[in-house]
Amino acid sequence: xxxxxxxxxxxxxxYGPHSSTAAExxxxxxxxxxxxxxxxxxxxxxxxxxxxxxxxTVIRRDLVERVPLVDEIVVVDSNSTDATAERARAAGAxxxxxxxxxxxxxxxxxxxxxxxxxxxxxxxxxxxxxDADLRNFGAHFVSGLVGPLLVxxxxxxxxxxxxxxxxxxxxxxxxxxxxxxTELVARPLLNMFWPELAGFSQPxxxxxxxxxxxxxxxxxxxxxxxxxxxxxxxxxxxxxxAMAQVDLGQRxxxxxxIAALGRMAGQIMLTAxxxxxxxxxxxASEPPAHTLxxxxxxxxxxxxxxVAERPPLASLVLEEDVA
Numbered sequence: 131x132x133x134x135x136x137x138x139x140x141x142x143x144x145y146g147p148h149s150s151t152a153a154e155x156x157x158x159x160x161x162x163x164x165x166x167x168x169x170x171x172x173x174x175x176x177x178x179x180x181x182x183x184x185x186x187t188v189i190r191r192d193l194v195e196r197v198p199l200v201d202e203i204v205v206v207d208s209n210s211t212d213a214t215a216e217r218a219r220a221a222g223a224x225x226x227x228x229x230x231x232x233x234x235x236x237x238x239x240x241x242x243x244x245x246x247x248x249x250x251x252x253x254x255x256x257x258x259x260x261d262a263d264l265r266n267f268g269a270h271f272v273s274g275l276v277g278p279l280l281v282x283x284x285x286x287x288x289x290x291x292x293x294x295x296x297x298x299x300x301x302x303x304x305x306x307x308x309x310x311x312t313e314l315v316a317r318p319l320l321n322m323f324w325p326e327l328a329g330f331s332q333p334x335x336x337x338x339x340x341x342x343x344x345x346x347x348x349x350x351x352x353x354x355x356x357x358x359x360x361x362x363x364x365x366x367x368x369x370x371x372a373m374a375q376v377d378l379g380q381r382x383x384x385x386x387x388i389a390a391l392g393r394m395a396g397q398i399m400l401t402a403x404x405x406x407x408x409x410x411x412x413x414a415s416e417p418p419a420h421t422l423x424x425x426x427x428x429x430x431x432x433x434x435x436x437v438a439e440r441p442p443l444a445s446l447v448l449e450e451d452v453a
Contacts, residue, residue: 134325137325137326137328138325138328140325140326140370141325141326141328141329144326144329144370144371145329148329148371148373148374148375149291149329149374149375149376149377150274150277150278150374150375150376150377151274151376151377152270152271152273152274152277152376152377152378152379153270154277155273155274155276155277155278155281155376156273157192157193157197157199157269157273158197160199160273160276160277160280160281161197161198161199163280163281164199164280167255167256167280168201168202168253168254168255168256169199169200169201169202169254169255169256169258169272169276170200170201170202170203170204170252170253170254170256170257170258171189171200171202171203171204171258171260171272172204172205172206172245172248172249172251172252172257172258172259172260173185173186173203173204173205173206173218173223173248173259173260173261173262174206174208174241174244174245174248174259174261174262175205175206175207175208175210175214175218175244175262176207176208176209176210176214176244176262177210177211177212177214178210178214178262178263179210179212179213179214179216179217181262181263181264181265181267182205182214182217182218182221182223182262183217183218183220183221184221184267185221185260185262185264185267186203186205186218186221186222186223187221187222188267188268188269189203189269189272190203190221190222190223192269193269193272193273194222199272199273199276200258200272201254202224202252202253202254203222203223203224204223204224204225204226204248204251204252205218205219205223205224205225205226205262206226206228206231206244206245206247206248206251207225207226207227207228208228208241208243208244209227209228209229209239214262215227226247226248226251228243228244228247231247231248231250231251232247232250232446238352238438238440239352239353240351240352240353240354240356240437240438241336241352241353241354241356242350242351242352242353242354242355242356242359242437242440243350243352243438243440245259245350245356246350246352246440246443249342249345249346249350249443250443254342255341255342256276256279256280256339256340256341256342257339257340257341257342257345258272258275258276258337258338258339259336259337259338259339260272260336260337261336261337264381264382265382266380266381266382268379270378270379271290271337271378272339274290274376274377274378275288275290275337275338275339275376275378276288276339277376278374278376279339279340279341284371284372285372285373285374286340286341286344286364286368286372286373287338287339287340287341287344287364287368287372287373287374288338288339288340288373288374288375288376289330289332289333289335289337289338289361289373289374289375289376290332290335290337290338290375290376290377290378290381291330291331291332291335291375291376291377291378292332292335292377292378292379292380292381293379293380293381294309294332294380294381294382295380295382309332309334309335310391311334311391311394311395311398312332312333312334312335314395315395315398315399316333316334316358316398317333319358319398319399319402320333320361323402323406323411324361324362324365326365326370327361327362327365327370329375330361330373330375331375332375333357333358333361334354334357334358334398335357335381336357337378337381338357338360340364344364344367344368345443346442346443346444347367347442347444348360348363348364348367348442349363349439349440349441349442350439350440351397351401351437351438351439352437352438352439352440353397353435353437353438354393354394354397354398355397355398355400355401355402355437356401358398358401358402359401359404359405359439362402362405363405366409389424389426389431392422392424393422393424393433393435396420396422396435397435397437399418400418400420400435400436400437401437403418404437404439420434420435420436420437421433421434421435422434422435
């Protein structure tokens with residue numbers, strides 16, 4: 131109990147100085163702090179033709195043309211079967227095909243793979259990740275996240291927080307009901323094993339920014355455990371005081387069916403397990419199973435929720451330099 135109270139006190143001590151709102155980071159003030167710092171916005175996108183063009187348009191119009199806060203917009207086309215690449219390119223993004231980035235490496239799948247390839251394909255000193263399925267995107271999603279990084283050199287990583295409403299099949303919007311995997315899996319795991327991170331209210335959210343030099347020093351889980359893994363790994367690398375969060379208001383996006391959420395939960399649990407093992411906090415005679423038996427109206431289905439992992443990007447650069 132004493133350990134729990136100490137962890138809670140640490141979170142309370144961190145929360146105030148390291149939490150802010152997007153309104154506290156006006157673009158004009160950020161331009162004064164930007165100097166020679168370059169900013170890349172990376173959007174991982176798979177079959178997001180309905181939303182990716184609008185997001186890119188807002189960033190280009192408000193943060194490239196009106197005010198040159200952003201230096202490049204990169205959309206990573208993650209093997210889309212629709213017009214995602216065309217819509218993004220027409221809106222002004224540089225589009226890269228996921229499998230064509232570092233093509234000498236075996237191709238992997240998943241959101242984390244797209245993020246890692248986006249990091250490799252971009253060149254900014256600061257990298258902002260934004261999901262491509264957002265329906266209410268505003269330029270403050272980017273400016274709010276880069277604000278603490280531009281103003282405070284000690285800040286290394288900034289995570290977004292927001293309200294996540296849930297729109298049911300009946301069309302009824304339920305405030306605060308989104309983020310089901312966050313509340314049922316991710317936050318309990320963080321509170322149990324990494325309580326210092328309990329102050330991050332949206333640990334699985336897809337909007338965050340960091341310094342390139344930091345992102346290139348941590349591995350990327352290739353599937354949906356990527357955000358969980360980054361939080362835990364960055365805590366170990368830079369410490370809690372180098373991390374911050376910014377409230378962006380409200381986030382609306384596409385909701386996954388319950389079976390997909392089950393697979394995501396399994397991937398996050400395996401990601402957490404791998405970090406516990408790596409940190410020497412659990413010992414097991416054999417690894418956890420990575421198959422998940424799911425039941426639906428049409429019967430049972432056995433799915434694989436295993437997660438692969440890309441190494442820190444900096445390690446590849448060092449290997450190439452040596453070679």
